[in-house]
Amino acid sequence: MGFDLIGDIHGEAPSLRALLTKLGYQETSCGFTHDENRIAIFVGDLVDRGSWQRETIDIVRSMVAAGNARCVMGNHEFNAIAFGTTGTNGKPLREHSEKNMRQHKAFIDEFADDPTGYAETLAWFKTLPLWIDLPDWRVVHACWDQREIDFLQGRYSSQYLTDELLVSASTTGTREFRAIETLLKGKETPLPHGAFYHDKEGTRRTVMRTRWWGEIGTYRDCYMGPEDARKDIPTDPMPAEALVMYPESDPIVFIGHYWLDGPPIPLAKNIACLDYSVAKSGGSLVAYRFDGEKELLNEKFISVPRVENQKI
Numbered sequence: 001m002g003f004d005l006i007g008d009i010h011g012e013a014p015s016l017r018a019l020l021t022k023l024g025y026q027e028t029s030c031g032f033t034h035d036e037n038r039i040a041i042f043v044g045d046l047v048d049r050g051s052w053q054r055e056t057i058d059i060v061r062s063m064v065a066a067g068n069a070r071c072v073m074g075n076h077e078f079n080a081i082a083f084g085t086t087g088t089n090g091k092p093l094r095e096h097s098e099k100n101m102r103q104h105k106a107f108i109d110e111f112a113d114d115p116t117g118y119a120e121t122l123a124w125f126k127t128l129p130l131w132i133d134l135p136d137w138r139v140v141h142a143c144w145d146q147r148e149i150d151f152l153q154g155r156y157s158s159q160y161l162t163d164e165l166l167v168s169a170s171t172t173g174t175r176e177f178r179a180i181e182t183l184l185k186g187k188e189t190p191l192p193h194g195a196f197y198h199d200k201e202g203t204r205r206t207v208m209r210t211r212w213w214g215e216i217g218t219y220r221d222c223y224m225g226p227e228d229a230r231k232d233i234p235t236d237p238m239p240a241e242a243l244v245m246y247p248e249s250d251p252i253v254f255i256g257h258y259w260l261d262g263p264p265i266p267l268a269k270n271i272a273c274l275d276y277s278v279a280k281s282g283g284s285l286v287a288y289r290f291d292g293e294k295e296l297l298n299e300k301f302i303s304v305p306r307v308e309n310q311k312i
């Protein structure tokens with residue numbers, strides 16, 4: 001039995017159909033199935049941005065229900081749950097600020113006439129594990145940090161977003177907030193001595209996203225983000241305690257999240273990112289065809305260019 005790991009879809013269902021077809025899945029009455037019994041593993045972020053968010057969920061959900069797929073939670077599923085859940089103080093766990101309302105609009109609009117479907121979808125999101133940890137391979141949306149996983153597993157005895165964890169992870173400053181941020185959004189480090197850069201939206205940033213593999217080098221070496229801002233990142237050495245790098249001897253881990261571009265290749269010999277920006281013009285939807293090999297192979301990435309047709 002083999003596994004096809006599939007990157008962030010962000011509501012781009014036409015691209016998902018194209019990729020599943022290229023991988024040899026066929027649409028049947030119980031969703032997409034593979035005649036060699038391959039299993040699809042989704043790395044999260046089914047939603048946000050694209051015009052077919054509900055259709056994307058329907059495709060993935062039917063595959064999971066039929067036993068033909070598994071899916072971990074992405075930061076956008078987490079955000080959707082928090083946005084749609086009211087805390088004991090009567091306020092939503094994720095603030096309904098103007099910015100957040102704008103971000104969630106496309107998702108919520110797809111359920112405009114179906115509050116039951118909306119509630120049921122959020123309930124399904126809560127059934128998605130935060131990570132998958134098998135002896136030879138692992139899946140998490142953004143960053144495998146063993147300390148954070150051990151903390152969550154130890155405190156909640158679970159790899160799922162329990163109601164209690166959802167509340168504490170939605171409260172800035174808690175240990176749970178940090179753990180979920182790390183696993184679902186990756187690691188961030190404040191820049192030294194007042195340095196800053198501008199992100200792709202032109203927002204001034206004093207905190208940078210860092211890689212969590214390879215050698216610890218300077219801030220500039222460890223920076224992850226738009227390439228044209230790299231020159232603004234200081235060349236001071238990163239303090240060793242700021243980062244724990246993923247050991248090369250650890251199992252292969254599959255992730256999404258990073259909006260990469262260019263041809264897909266492993267980030268490290270045991271780390272494959274499958275997010276190649278399908279929600280952006282010129283992006284691709286990427287899979288990795290995994291058959292239990294001990295080291296990732298460039299030729300096992302399979303991708304389709306973004307299907308550019310517009311929803312009418």
Ligand SMILES: [Mn+2]
Pocket residue numbers: 008045074075076141184256257258
């Ligand atoms: Mn993401």
